[in-house]
Amino acid sequence: MRTLVTSFSGISSAKHSRNCKNCRHLSSRHLVLARPLGNLRGSGSNEPLSTSAKGHCTLCRGHNRQLRRARRLVCTASFSDTLMGVGLFFTPSILAVVYAFFKGKGNVKDGLSKMLTEVSQGYFQPDVGGENIPIAQGELSDLAGDEPLFKALYQWFLDSGGVYKLAFGPKAFIVVSDPVVVRHLLKENAFNYDKGVLAEILEPIMGKGLIPADLETWKPRRRAIVPAFHKAYLDAMVAMFGRCTHETIRSLDALTAGTSPAVTDMEEVFLNLGLDIIGLGVFNYEFNSMTKESPVIKAVYGVLKEAEHRSTFYIPYWNIPVTRYIVPRQRKFHADLEVINDCLDGLIARAKQTRQADDVDALQARDYSKVTDPSLLRFLVDLRDADLSDKQLRDDLMTMLIAGHETTAAVLTWTLFALMSNPEVERKMLQEIDSVLGDKTPDLEDIKQLPYVRAALAESLRMYPQPPILIRRSLADDVLPPGLNGDPAGYPIGKGADIFISVWNLHRSPYLWKDPDVFRPERFTEANSNPDFKGAWAGYRPGTEGSSMYPNEVASDFAFIPFGGGARKCVGDQFALTEAAVAIAMLLRRYTFKFEKGPEGVGMATGATIHTANGLKVTVAQRQRQRVASEDAPALAGVSA
Ligand code: HEM
Numbered sequence: 337m338r339t340l341v342t343s344f345s346g347i348s349s350a351k352h353s354r355n356c357k358n359c360r361h362l363s364s365r366h367l368v369l370a371r372p373l374g375n376l377r378g379s380g381s382n383e384p385l386s387t388s389a390k391g392h393c394t395l396c397r398g399h400n401r402q403l404r405r406a407r408r409l410v411c412t413a414s415f416s417d418t419l420m421g422v423g424l425f426f427t428p429s430i431l432a433v434v435y436a437f438f439k440g441k442g443n444v445k446d447g448l449s450k451m452l453t454e455v456s457q458g459y460f461q462p463d464v465g466g467e468n469i470p471i472a473q474g475e476l477s478d479l480a481g482d483e484p485l486f487k488a489l490y491q492w493f494l495d496s497g498g499v500y501k502l503a504f505g506p507k508a509f510i511v512v513s514d515p516v517v518v519r520h521l522l523k524e525n526a527f528n529y530d531k532g533v534l535a536e537i538l539e540p541i542m543g544k545g546l547i548p549a550d551l552e553t554w555k556p557r558r559r560a561i562v563p564a565f566h567k568a569y570l571d572a573m574v575a576m577f578g579r580c581t582h583e584t585i586r587s588l589d590a591l592t593a594g595t596s597p598a599v600t601d602m603e604e605v606f607l608n609l610g611l612d613i614i615g616l617g618v619f620n621y622e623f624n625s626m627t628k629e630s631p632v633i634k635a636v637y638g639v640l641k642e643a644e645h646r647s648t649f650y651i652p653y654w655n656i657p658v659t660r661y662i663v664p665r666q667r668k669f670h671a672d673l674e675v676i677n678d679c680l681d682g683l684i685a686r687a688k689q690t691r692q693a694d695d696v697d698a699l700q701a702r703d704y705s706k707v708t709d710p711s712l713l714r715f716l717v718d719l720r721d722a723d724l725s726d727k728q729l730r731d732d733l734m735t736m737l738i739a740g741h742e743t744t745a746a747v748l749t750w751t752l753f754a755l756m757s758n759p760e761v762e763r764k765m766l767q768e769i770d771s772v773l774g775d776k777t778p779d780l781e782d783i784k785q786l787p788y789v790r791a792a793l794a795e796s797l798r799m800y801p802q803p804p805i806l807i808r809r810s811l812a813d814d815v816l817p818p819g820l821n822g823d824p825a826g827y828p829i830g831k832g833a834d835i836f837i838s839v840w841n842l843h844r845s846p847y848l849w850k851d852p853d854v855f856r857p858e859r860f861t862e863a864n865s866n867p868d869f870k871g872a873w874a875g876y877r878p879g880t881e882g883s884s885m886y887p888n889e890v891a892s893d894f895a896f897i898p899f900g901g902g903a904r905k906c907v908g909d910q911f912a913l914t915e916a917a918v919a920i921a922m923l924l925r926r927y928t929f930k931f932e933k934g935p936e937g938v939g940m941a942t943g944a945t946i947h948t949a950n951g952l953k954v955t956v957a958q959r960q961r962q963r964v965a966s967e968d969a970p971a972l973a974g975v976s977a
Pocket residue numbers: 546547558618735736737739740741743744747802803806807897898899900901903904905906907908909911912913
């Protein structure tokens with residue numbers, strides 16, 4: 337196992353920190369709470385947690401002073417899963433590396449992070465408030481073993497509540513898993529927050545694209561981009577999704593002809609399909625990744641891999657200018673970036689040469705059946721008064737390429753995983769697909785007639801949110817609301833506080849969902865609420881999702897946020913889910929899929945999205961078609977058509 341030990345001020349090593357100074361309790365889950373937790377309970381063997389003393393060891397209630405001074409978590413985390421644990425401190429980083437190598441024994445990364453911690457002890461951590469937020473303390477590896485970090489955060493949520501604090505390296509993070517607090521962060525006081533660590537990681541790749549952009553850049557770009565996803569565009573896109581899925585079918589047919597059935601990695605298949613679709617949808621570029629491997633495709637995957645490396649690697653060594661010349665992977669990254677930028681610059685130049693400026697309304701009213709290039713790039717270039725620099729346009733395109741590719745592929749991967757694990761849901765989906773579509777390539781109206789398919793995709797996003805964590809940093813002081821059983825005074829935080837919104841925890845919260853670990857699309861037809869919130873959370877109310885074709889943050893009052901919510905909500909949600917619906921419907925009706933080695937063989941890993949650890953290896957065979965009478969099709973009222 338690749339491990340990283342981080343230890344923090346006031347506690348000199350991981351081992352030492354496990355011992356309470358007072359009672360010498362040697363618990364690997366030495367949880368320390370700073371406020372009453374009411375009816376929140378620990379799970380597994382944990383007893384209900386301490387409800388009294390401030391900052392005390394849960395066993396002896398001692399240890400107080402040291403812990404309040406420390407306010408930090410000692411954790412042992414899978415190194416690759418140290419999601420966004422990016423310390424921004426070069427000097428200690430370099431010293432840490434030197435220290436680790438000269439120390440020459442034990443786990444190099446342990447020494448490295450220990451050094452990092454010791455050098456930065458009590459020095460780099462800005463005072464970001466949150467004094468009354470419960471502190472989770474323990475070791476990630478004890479909680480989740482080799483599992484990804486977002487899973488470990490779940491155990492702490494059950495133990496410590498919907499708002500708790502933990503630390504990676506010299507940084508402390510506030511982990512939020514409560515819909516009331518999430519609503520505050522994403523909607524009610526959204527402009528008090530930017531993307532913090534995430535923006536730092538993505539800026540070299542996406543520049544000032546919509547995801548990492550500061551608020552000043554973001555506002556006009558968002559105003560220009562949102563209208564580009566209009567109805568006629570979506571109609572044209574759905575036809576394109578069908579064409580691209582036919583290409584996938586051609587390659588699976590070739591695979592299953594003769595030696596049928598065959599084994600293939602469906603995660604890879606979905607990544608290829610996703611890339612072809614996003615290339616055409618965003619800038620009308622044919623990646624044709626099912627059939628060829630161009631340098632641009634290789635570069636796209638290279639850049640995605642680097643983005644992932646940066647988001648999961650502890651020390652941001654790439655910010656040291658010389659590394660782009662001497663570190664091979666950084667050299668490769670810059671070469672890849674150049675290939676993509678050249679490609680995008682060429683596409684932008686071509687689009688500008690053929691520019692026909694128009695108002696938004698006129699652009700949206702174009703006859704898309706006759707438009708040869710329906711892409712977002714065409715729309716953004718043709719938009720009158722856009723007054724855009726090529727660099728800004730390129731940043732926007734790069735952002736949408738990355739935001740829309742892997743996410744949708746991951747949704748398809750985990751939906752197929754869930755369906756193979758839940759044959760009854762797959763059977764109901766097939767009934768609906770057969771009765772509504774038959775052999776037809778679906779259009780937008782058809783997708784509206786597939787409520788069960790759409791609910792299954794939403795359920796996949798509930799259980800496997802892409803990404804599982806959203807990141808924010810406060811721009812000014814704020815007070816977080818208490819949420820369920822929190823401190824009635826709320827939680828004052830300062831400027832610079834880093835926040836993880838755990839979408840995984842929210843979507844699997846036992847306080848919000850019945851049987852949260854069960855894959856059951858029907859749940860989206862059932863209203864539910866929790867009186868313990870005392871009216872602060874409105875519950876899940878099917879039928880209130882507005883014009884969305886899918887359950888969303890409005891209907892769930894921020895308990896279901898697969899696309900975020902509020903001002904910075906995803907702009908591609910309808911695009912992505914329609915794409916997933918077309919692809920899954922067309923593939924399911926044609927093939928049967930079975931795990932090659934059972935669900936355990938798939939594994940889970942953290943990247944920008946949730947990856948499989950070993951690929952989604954399946955045995956695929958052509959389906960023996962059985963027509964299903966339309967009256968057998970499942971009725972799913974409540975998921976709006
Ligand atoms: C199933 C697929 C997708 C998922 C799960 C997804 C998820 C998300 C989430 C959770 C956010 C909010 C991030 C935050 O608040 O920090 C977001 C933002 C964004 N997404 Fe998506 N996305 C998907 C597909 C797409 C597609 C297809 C596009 C474009 C073609 C896209 C473009 C964007 C952009 C530009 C933003 C930033 C919006 C802003 O800050 O104003 N996404 N996405």
